[in-house]
Amino acid sequence: MSEPLAGRVAIVTGASAGIGRATAVAFARCGMTVALAARRLDRLQVVADAIAADGGRALAVQTDVAAEADVRALVARTMETYGRLDVMVCNAGFGVEGPIEAHTTEAMRRLLDVNYMGTFFAARAALPIFRQAGRGHLIVVSSIVGRRGAPYVCGYAATKCAQVGLIESLRAELAGTAIRVSGVYPVSTETEFADVMHAASALETQRPTGPHQSAETVAAAIVRCVRHPRPDVYPHAGSRLLPLLNWMAPQVTDRLMHRLGRKPRDDAR
Numbered sequence: 001m002s003e004p005l006a007g008r009v010a011i012v013t014g015a016s017a018g019i020g021r022a023t024a025v026a027f028a029r030c031g032m033t034v035a036l037a038a039r040r041l042d043r044l045q046v047v048a049d050a051i052a053a054d055g056g057r058a059l060a061v062q063t064d065v066a067a068e069a070d071v072r073a074l075v076a077r078t079m080e081t082y083g084r085l086d087v088m089v090c091n092a093g094f095g096v097e098g099p100i101e102a103h104t105t106e107a108m109r110r111l112l113d114v115n116y117m118g119t120f121f122a123a124r125a126a127l128p129i130f131r132q133a134g135r136g137h138l139i140v141v142s143s144i145v146g147r148r149g150a151p152y153v154c155g156y157a158a159t160k161c162a163q164v165g166l167i168e169s170l171r172a173e174l175a176g177t178a179i180r181v182s183g184v185y186p187v188s189t190e191t192e193f194a195d196v197m198h199a200a201s202a203l204e205t206q207r208p209t210g211p212h213q214s215a216e217t218v219a220a221a222i223v224r225c226v227r228h229p230r231p232d233v234y235p236h237a238g239s240r241l242l243p244l245l246n247w248m249a250p251q252v253t254d255r256l257m258h259r260l261g262r263k264p265r266d267d268a269r
């Protein structure tokens with residue numbers, strides 16, 4: 001059954017750029033109210049102003065998702081301002097590239113803090129509100145590398161797999177209720193992600209040669225998931241076969257990922 005979207009309130013983390021920004025704009029176009037969260041308040045305000053100019057409602061809240069107090073304040077401010085929360089999109093994240101030896105301990109800890117703990121804090125802040133309302137939708141933007149690891153992103157992929165463990169456990173706990181939990185598994189998406197990844201990494205790699213998609217394609221898939229809740233969302237249709245292939249033939253999948261995935265700069269065969 002299709003869920004009506006108009007009048008519903010969503011929080012989108014990582015809404016200053018890329019997939020989060022596209023999702024917030026797409027939600028607003030469907031009549032949803034959005035609270036936009038990220039560290040760069042000026043960028044959030046530009047998105048909020050564009051939504052308001054289009055007749056929508058949006059609130060910009062400066063948030064570092066790795067800081068639990070910030071995430072609690074984000075949820076509290078959304079409730080104070082709009083009086084309800086229907087959808088929490090845990091999207092904020094970044095990557096680190098290179099072989100494991102080039103992953104510094106500091107970078108690995110920050111990956112866990114932002115990608116995993118940021119998701120954990122947001123889920124833990126939203127769920128009591130959903131339980132009280134008897135309904136709600138938690139959406140976590142993981143990655144296709146959370147369903148099957150890829151070369152030269154071992155630290156990043158580990159955090160994306162950790163999100164999958166959280167998603168599946170919560171979904172099992174909440175089975176039979178009207179609280180939905182969904183995982184989103186994008187392939188390479190044209191956003192600022194690659195530039196941020198280079199800046200956060202000690203070594204650069206060659207970009208993967210597998211399939212690509214736009215942030216708007218991922219956002220449209222997230223909107224469809226809110227309208228028609230489903231457990232797993234693969235915005236690139238063919239990519240849902242990857243976990244299946246990995247289950248049936250892991251070594252064949254290793255070779256496929258080796259061929260299509262990232263390569264060190266001096267090994268661009």
Ligand SMILES: NC(=O)c1ccc[n+]([C@@H]2O[C@H](COP(=O)([O-])OP(=O)(O)OC[C@H]3O[C@@H](n4cnc5c(N)ncnc54)[C@H](OP(=O)(O)O)[C@@H]3O)[C@@H](O)[C@H]2O)c1
Nearest residue numbers: 014016017018019039040064065092093188189191192193
């Ligand atoms: N692009 C891809 O190829 C791809 C593929 C699969 C999955 N994903 C996932 O999609 C999500 C969005 O990535 P994207 O491609 O849209 O990248 P992006 O364009 O770099 O956007 C990342 C967003 O996350 C925010 N962010 C980063 N660290 C944050 C923090 N500590 N607290 C709050 N916000 C933070 C950034 O805002 P501020 O810098 O202003 O804080 C920005 O709004 C990520 O979880 C990523 O892992 C991306």
